Amino acid sequence: MNNIRLPSILVLNALGLALFFSWYLPAGHGSWFVLDSTIFHFFNQALVKSRAFLELVAITNNRVFDGISLLAMGSLFFWYWRKESAIGRRRMVIMGIVMLFCAIIINQLGHLIPESHVSPTLYFTDIYRVSELLHFPTKDASSDSFPGDHGLMLLIFTGFMLRYFGKKAFAIAVIIFLIFMLPRVMIGAHWFTDIFVGSLSVALVCLPWALLTPLSDWLISLLDRYLPGRKK
Template sequence: MTPSFLNSQWRVRPLLACNGVALLLLLTWLWAPSRAIWDQVDLHLFALLNEPVHAAGLWAKTWAIGSMRPVDMGVGLLMLAVMLKAGLVFNAAQVRQALFAFLAALIVMLLFRVGFAELVKLMGWQRPSASLVVEGAARLTELFPGWEERWDMKDSATRSFPGDHASVLLIWAMFMSFFARNWRLLLVWVMALVFMLPRLVAGAHWGSDALVGGVFLALLGLAWACFTPFAYTASGWLEKATLPLTRVLSKVPLLGRLSVISGR
């Protein structure tokens, strides 16, 4: 059963709408008068989130853990678990095709990211992260040097725009929003926003890296995958290509009971 928003036809209106919103959002960041507003939002948001870190208490420790590289892997697994749990957002027959369609959207977004990174570099739009710019910023790596040595915490970046971490979370949340309803929709967006916070609290990214750059990339990736035949075609192709593997895995105890393998 193909997810209802996927089809083999071009959907011009939502495609143009997503591209238009993405471009307009980027222009607000580039146009000097509105950029001044974004800069103030960035500074105020960073002060709000980062200043409590100086106390090195529970707030700091929570986001220091969230900034660890291994935690990113755990977040990714949790996102997949929400997607692959039959009956939570997708029914069992949709799980595998939804996963393949999301991977197609993610690939499209990453391709846009490569091109956009070159444009950002060419136009001189790049900038260092908040923790490297704001005087007196609390650095998690300095507060917890032992954790940094062992777990590789992320609290700075010489090139912070756009927010890659945020773009992945946002395209996942936008994709899931096609199906999630009621408390499930709330769950998806709470997860996305909470998992974006560690980079913002630590100052590895400015707020607009996520709210402009991340949203810009997520909208483009989602639009050109799901409102064109690409995700539909890619999910169908991957379904056929992986069929021999899923047939083998379906015979493995426990593993074969997973909806992403069995389709039921």
């Protein structure tokens, strides 16, 4: 129990629940919907005002750009990996496996939330869709956009960076999160709250139980003990 930071866990959980219920309980999601609608229409109108912005939004929502987000996370991870000894590098690789495992479990828990809705491009009428303005493969809609899966994955990565590498790694991870999530909002594939309420609240409720308890360290040590190549 000494390694369980229970007060911090409870505070983060309370913040996550308060954030979620501030959106979930009001009729029509209250002022959150006004914010969502304002943000969506601002960027949606900008699509036809600037060809450069339209093309930027299309490119940054192409599947290739998702690969670039993985490359960005991998580069940050590699920056710390290359400074480690052979033992440290092995533990970092195992940490990556544990992070992926946590991401899968937390993502599944997130989808237990009794809320589902379509993206703003499918909700509103008389709006612009990038896929109709450009002949370019891009994702501008989702039939189930809450909570944002991609945003949740990036937040989990951000949490692991803070837990194991400190504030500098955390700050860089936050920048990566913002760079690769904002295009989803700008194109209308996600509401603002899909990410900054949905993904964030799930991360605040679930992730502390992995990172502020011995759980993540225990999983890393367990895999380190049983995966091949330890003696090397």
